[in-house]
Amino acid sequence: MRSLIDILELSTQEIDELVAVAEDIIANPVKYSEKCHGKKLATLFFEPSTRTRLSFEAAMYELGGNVLGFSEASSSSASKGESVADTARIVSGYADIIAMRHPKEGAPLVASMYADVPIINAGDGGHNHPTQTLTDLLTIHREKGRFDNLTIGLCGDLKFGRTVHSLIGAMSRYSNIKFVLISPNELKVPDYIRNDILIKKGMDFEETASLEDAMPKLDILYMTRIQRERFFNEAEYLRLKDSYILDTDKLRTAKKDMCILHPLPRVNEISTAVDDDPRAAYFRQARNGKYIRMALIMKLLEVK
Amino acid sequence: MNVDSIQNGYVIDHIRVGKAMEIYHALDLGKLDCSVAILVNVPSSRMGRKDIIKIDKLINLNFDVLGYIDPNLTVNTITNNNVSKRRMVMPKELKNVITCANPRCITSIEQELPQVFKLTDPVKHTYRCIYCEVEAPKIDYTAIKH
Numbered sequence: 001m002r003s004l005i006d007i008l009e010l011s012t013q014e015i016d017e018l019v020a021v022a023e024d025i026i027a028n029p030v031k032y033s034e035k036c037h038g039k040k041l042a043t044l045f046f047e048p049s050t051r052t053r054l055s056f057e058a059a060m061y062e063l064g065g066n067v068l069g070f071s072e073a074s075s076s077s078a079s080k081g082e083s084v085a086d087t088a089r090i091v092s093g094y095a096d097i098i099a100m101r102h103p104k105e106g107a108p109l110v111a112s113m114y115a116d117v118p119i120i121n122a123g124d125g126g127h128n129h130p131t132q133t134l135t136d137l138l139t140i141h142r143e144k145g146r147f148d149n150l151t152i153g154l155c156g157d158l159k160f161g162r163t164v165h166s167l168i169g170a171m172s173r174y175s176n177i178k179f180v181l182i183s184p185n186e187l188k189v190p191d192y193i194r195n196d197i198l199i200k201k202g203m204d205f206e207e208t209a210s211l212e213d214a215m216p217k218l219d220i221l222y223m224t225r226i227q228r229e230r231f232f233n234e235a236e237y238l239r240l241k242d243s244y245i246l247d248t249d250k251l252r253t254a255k256k257d258m259c260i261l262h263p264l265p266r267v268n269e270i271s272t273a274v275d276d277d278p279r280a281a282y283f284r285q286a287r288n289g290k291y292i293r294m295a296l297i298m299k300l301l302e303v304k
Numbered sequence: 305m306n307v308d309s310i311q312n313g314y315v316i317d318h319i320r321v322g323k324a325m326e327i328y329h330a331l332d333l334g335k336l337d338c339s340v341a342i343l344v345n346v347p348s349s350r351m352g353r354k355d356i357i358k359i360d361k362l363i364n365l366n367f368d369v370l371g372y373i374d375p376n377l378t379v380n381t382i383t384n385n386n387v388s389k390r391r392m393v394m395p396k397e398l399k400n401v402i403t404c405a406n407p408r409c410i411t412s413i414e415q416e417l418p419q420v421f422k423l424t425d426p427v428k429h430t431y432r433c434i435y436c437e438v439e440a441p442k443i444d445y446t447a448i449k450h
Binding site: 102124 | 432
């Protein structure tokens with residue numbers, strides 16, 4: 001039995017396989033419509049989410065399986081003080097696989113230590129979000145056709161942005177990748193990303209506060225939201241929330257085939273005028289999330 | 305200054321100056337029902353100055369705590385006047401030795417979880433919480449003269 005807590009638990013070969021299965025699902029959805037017949041996915045969401053939870057549920061339904069769970073902590077026994085370990089043990093008796101989102105970092109790892117079924121980390125605080133990274137990787141593969149020789153700009157909240165941390169970890173395993181880290185000083189990537197991944201692996205990276213300066217170099221621009229829920233201090237959030245707003249004017253210097261990604265939801269960091277630009281891939285990206293989760297559920301349930 | 309020799313017990317030697325009391329508290333040596341001698345600022349040909357702890361009883365000594373606080377100390381175990389010497393290494397894993405200070409970590413709300421840290425960088429002496437990956441506060445080893 002295997003869980004997915006951190007994207008780096010998957011080898012690049014396994015990621016290639018998942019991407020290939022997802023591509024095949026997109027091309028031949030009917031072939032997969034009964035793959036998980038009789039199986040149940042529990043979605044344990046201790047923190048609100050639309051995209052991730054619905055895409056997990058849609059993924060399981062499209063595989064012919066069923067779904068149970070809760071979408072906020074207040075409707076679970078956590079509100080009565082039940083531990084993550086106990087919840088994982090209990091739900092293991094009801095479901096074949098669990099997708100868990102939790103505001104505290106490490107909660108899905110705890111669940112995986114006590115559950116009898118595979119746990120998928122669907123986001124733990126500002127820490128990891130491996131299925132978003134798989135979504136990002138499938139999108140990069142579909143949009144750019146490769147995982148190597150790319151200059152990737154990551155813009156916005158790089159401190160608390162778990163999708164950014166996971167994507168850096170995953171993409172740093174491919175050759176000739178350059179990262180341009182665009183953020184205000186207060187929201188730079190944490191030391192454990194800078195020291196243990198970027199510096200340790202000898203990655204080519206630069207840190208800047210200017211989106212305009214970075215724009216012409218980029219093959220991929222990964223925008224992120226400044227997340228209100230990650231701040232203990234509201235005043236700090238208000239000061240930083242509008243640091244970067246991508247509009248059609250800023251895109252003038254971008255490459256013609258640059259690809260704009262965003263894990264969504266967006267607030268105002270991408271102007272709606274950008275949505276019609278063919279380089280805006282974020283809605284396609286959200287859709288890809290369902291397909292890659294289908295591939296992942298099949299893999300962890302060992303369904304062929 | 306002399307302290308009586310030990311027939312059965314430990315001599316924790318080559319402790320970096322200033323670390324003896326930290327070890328004393330971390331191992332809760334004050335609760336033992338035997339003599340414990342703490343010698344600080346002892347002249348040392350190798351280190352200039354060092355601390356020493358003598359424990360006049362064979363107890364269940366937590367070598368992980370010792371290796372974490374000062375990986376360069378030595379532990380002499382004395383059994384019926386026979387001495388065996390053990391050099392410390394930084395433990396690969398620390399369980400319930402230190403606690404995670406990250407308020408976003410699951411351990412901040414579930415206190416019954418074991419506090420586990422893994423050694424992720426032996427060169428820089430970096431330990432990280434296995435749950436949230438936040439780095440444990442660094443112990444300053446740089447001044448060790450071994």
